[in-house]
């Protein structure tokens with residue numbers, strides 16, 4: 442049995458590592474050597490990473506790949522993708538190339554509104570609360586002026602605050618529902634600071650409101666927090682081309698391909714078991730770019746999946762149709778992203794990624810991310826409706842199997858040569874390696 446530890450966060454990094462190694466590993470020196478092997482040789486860079494979180498013991502690498510040839514709204518971009526899944530970057534690159542000769546991707550930001558709420562309990566006459574809010578609403582704006590000043594200079598700020606009666610859901614539950622424009626920042630700190638000030642103002646103003654009884658004056662704020670559900674912060678990405686232009690290596694009959702593709706999307710629209718996997722494929726592209734550009738992929742994931750279920754049933758994020766001989770494929774997703782603040786000025790590789798994307802505004806990044814998602818979805822559906830997913834996937838996975846068996850250089854050449862023309866499966870590769878080594 443392992444021992445509990447007290448005051449762990451106060452130990453030095455070295456002490457933490459020693460404790461972990463001795464507590465959990467049969468060969469502590471090897472465990473320590475492994476951790477140190479992943480430290481950055483540049484002390485300053487390592488210190489930066491150490492300080493991102495608490496209790497850092499080493500770095501956990503994820504490859505940063507790039508997918509070139511993305512023609513978006515008439516301009517070429519090379520997209521950075523931080524992801525460990527073998528086939529994702531290859532699929533993105535292939536799809537980018539494919540659409541670059543068919544008009545490219547079009548992307549449009551539909552709106553950019555962010556949301557935050559103060560959740561509170563009010564025990565009393567609802568009409569009095571409504572009157573109180575109507576009379577004090579302006580105070581919420583003036584009391585947050587010191588927080589909103591800079592944001593207003595950048596063209597953002599608080600858009601509106603409304604009082605919502607939620608007592609049909611929970612007894613005495615109300616909320617201040619505020620909307621914000623945060624321009625190029627994701628805005629989490631700005632929104633949360635405004636909300637915490639709203640909460641203070643709410644309590645103070647209520648305690649002084651003459652029409653309230655003593656119970657009514659005693660408003661209980663439960664919490665103040667932004668929402669990661671942003672259904673009015675939507676970006677659309679789309680591709681389209683005449684059906685006959687879809688023809689290429691694996692698409693011998695473009696009409697048949699387009700029809701089957703549309704059917705595959707329709708299945709994802711109506712069948713949640715499929716929608717989830719379909720959307721997971723979209724998230725392969727989205728998360729990879731979100732991570733590489735220093736944004737919060739958990740927030741993006743949560744918001745997008747909620748949006749996929751907005752009509753009461755989980756459904757596809759993308760849609761497709763054939764209209765007058767034109768194949769059309771598109772998606773609309775909520776994306777709250779930032780290109781200033783947070784990790785964007787701190788993490789050297791995030792700075793690199795943003796510079797490679799020509800320092801995009803938040804709206805431009807929304808477009809790029811949505812396109813990466815659509816491209817990934819196109820690649821997955823193209824494989825699924827033609828060759829099947831395993832052919833491409835296993836080709837990319839071959840490297841992982843080779844590494845797992847620690848193949849030497851000579852073996853690597855022979856394995857790659859053999860599987861250029863043979864079906865890759867885990868057992869086929871293992872058999873081949875075992876035969877080589879006999």
Ligand code: MEV
Nearest residue numbers: 718719721722821822830
């Ligand atoms: C794998 O990471 C993603 C796919 O399963 C997506 C899909 O099925 O559409 C290939």
